[in-house]
Amino acid sequence: MSNKTVGNPLDLRAWIDEVKHMGELTEVSGADWNLELGAISELNVKKDLPNALLFDDIPGYPQGHRVMTCSTSSPSRLSSILRLPIESTNGGLTQSLRGKPKQWQGQADQYPPVVVDQGPIFENVQSGDDVDVFAFPSPLWHELDGGRYIGTGCMVVTKDLDSEWVNVGTYRVMVHDRNHVGLDMVPGKHGAIQYDKYMKAGKPFPVAIVVGCDPLGYLISGIEVPFGMCEYNYIGAILKQPVSVVKGQLTGLPVPSGAEIVLEGWAHPNDERIEGPFGEFHGYYPGKPATAPVVTIERVYYRNNPIIMGSPPAKPPNDYSYSKAVMRSALLMDALIAAGVPDVQAVWAHEIGGARMFNVVSIQQRYAGHARQAGHILSQCGVGAYMSRYSVVVDEDIDPSNLQEVMWAIATRTDPSLDIDIIQRGMGSKNDPMSIAYTSKAPFTSKAVIDACRPYDFIKEFPAVAEASKELQEAVRAKWKHIL
Numbered sequence: 001m002s003n004k005t006v007g008n009p010l011d012l013r014a015w016i017d018e019v020k021h022m023g024e025l026t027e028v029s030g031a032d033w034n035l036e037l038g039a040i041s042e043l044n045v046k047k048d049l050p051n052a053l054l055f056d057d058i059p060g061y062p063q064g065h066r067v068m069t070c071s072t073s074s075p076s077r078l079s080s081i082l083r084l085p086i087e088s089t090n091g092g093l094t095q096s097l098r099g100k101p102k103q104w105q106g107q108a109d110q111y112p113p114v115v116v117d118q119g120p121i122f123e124n125v126q127s128g129d130d131v132d133v134f135a136f137p138s139p140l141w142h143e144l145d146g147g148r149y150i151g152t153g154c155m156v157v158t159k160d161l162d163s164e165w166v167n168v169g170t171y172r173v174m175v176h177d178r179n180h181v182g183l184d185m186v187p188g189k190h191g192a193i194q195y196d197k198y199m200k201a202g203k204p205f206p207v208a209i210v211v212g213c214d215p216l217g218y219l220i221s222g223i224e225v226p227f228g229m230c231e232y233n234y235i236g237a238i239l240k241q242p243v244s245v246v247k248g249q250l251t252g253l254p255v256p257s258g259a260e261i262v263l264e265g266w267a268h269p270n271d272e273r274i275e276g277p278f279g280e281f282h283g284y285y286p287g288k289p290a291t292a293p294v295v296t297i298e299r300v301y302y303r304n305n306p307i308i309m310g311s312p313p314a315k316p317p318n319d320y321s322y323s324k325a326v327m328r329s330a331l332l333m334d335a336l337i338a339a340g341v342p343d344v345q346a347v348w349a350h351e352i353g354g355a356r357m358f359n360v361v362s363i364q365q366r367y368a369g370h371a372r373q374a375g376h377i378l379s380q381c382g383v384g385a386y387m388s389r390y391s392v393v394v395d396e397d398i399d400p401s402n403l404q405e406v407m408w409a410i411a412t413r414t415d416p417s418l419d420i421d422i423i424q425r426g427m428g429s430k431n432d433p434m435s436i437a438y439t440s441k442a443p444f445t446s447k448a449v450i451d452a453c454r455p456y457d458f459i460k461e462f463p464a465v466a467e468a469s470k471e472l473q474e475a476v477r478a479k480w481k482h483i484l
């Protein structure tokens, strides 16, 4: 970590001001943390273009102790978070994202975080017997949840046992009591790998949980940044400026100097408790509650009038399904091009499949077999393989993000016995709601590749589409703006 220049503190409030200017913030007064705030957020995010919500005057809490939700749920807000030109459409945003993830990753090592001594995060400190996680209005998001979750749109900062690698991952955090929280890290996630090393060595695992900062933070800690790379560096590459961090007073773990709330402590060996249940990104609760590491919180730092960043999973569209759809679509597009598939027009990882289970690519068909090639690579490439179920290929006249058009192509351009390839024993997950019916103990599942392109060998004779031409549509739209 460098300590030469002053970096970006990941201040959520600066971003909220920007969203206000964009006219995309709704302030809500008086909603209860107990189910009401969660249900309002859930209904809001199902609108076509949901505003971000900022809840205040939460019963039982001082005015100013706030919760934000739906931060990433519009193209304009997501482009502002990613520091891209403001785009108001999915197409515009994915287009301006093309090639960016690869570029950010390539530049990440130029932007190590910069350590500063002070920051707004140290405005208030709880320690010893004063530690009380209930001082903040953690929501009970849904009726069937196993507890109140303070951490959804959060960043969990941890460090490798035998190297300097700091990882920042978004893992949910449930409140057990005033100084204990549960941390759910799926096996294989980088935080879980680091945790396992400490447990094997019989050592307490240091943890700092950042509950709220600029949403760029949890957006990036919630995607698969390569093993061994620190997410702060990746964020720095997006900002073109290092992240400014302060060190936790107990663990020395780096947290953004402008963060809203930070919980710091240790997960001790053999301290696991039942955690959850909590909904998953695909819209279901997992079968059974399971145990998860417990973090004993010994320090809490928070700004005056702190804001919890909330982003609960639920049946899609949910709080973060839009941002996942955009990010994964960009990554899939890059992967298809890197694999040598020519003339890829656009990709969309649909929210209904949690941006994993129903993905569509449009291509300009160039040769026999082109469509199958695109479909199989979409289904099996590194970013796409985990829990992919349906991978659909459509022609260039179909907008892959428009379900109506995609399903029309499937309904009218396929011969099911020829155009659906089934891949057996593909990569599934114990997290898959269908895993209950998997036929083997290991998480294998089948996958379908649907070639919904006009058959290449009959492409010239294929019936014309009964619709006004693009040119006529544009001319008529321009002239008849007032009714269209």
Ligand SMILES: Cc1cc2nc3c(=O)[nH]c(=O)nc-3n(C[C@H](O)[C@H](O)[C@H](O)COP(=O)(O)O)c2cc1C
Pocket: 152, 153, 154, 167, 168, 169, 170, 171, 172, 173, 184, 185, 186, 188, 189, 190, 191, 192, 218, 221, 222, 223, 224, 225, 311, 312, 313, 320
């Ligand atoms: C809002 C949100 C909540 C998430 N919750 C969890 C979770 O509880 N457990 C988990 O293992 N992954 C969760 N994820 C996915 C991980 O953040 C994601 O896989 C990320 O790549 C993990 O970081 P890592 O690659 O450093 O392990 C969540 C993602 C988001 C955006």
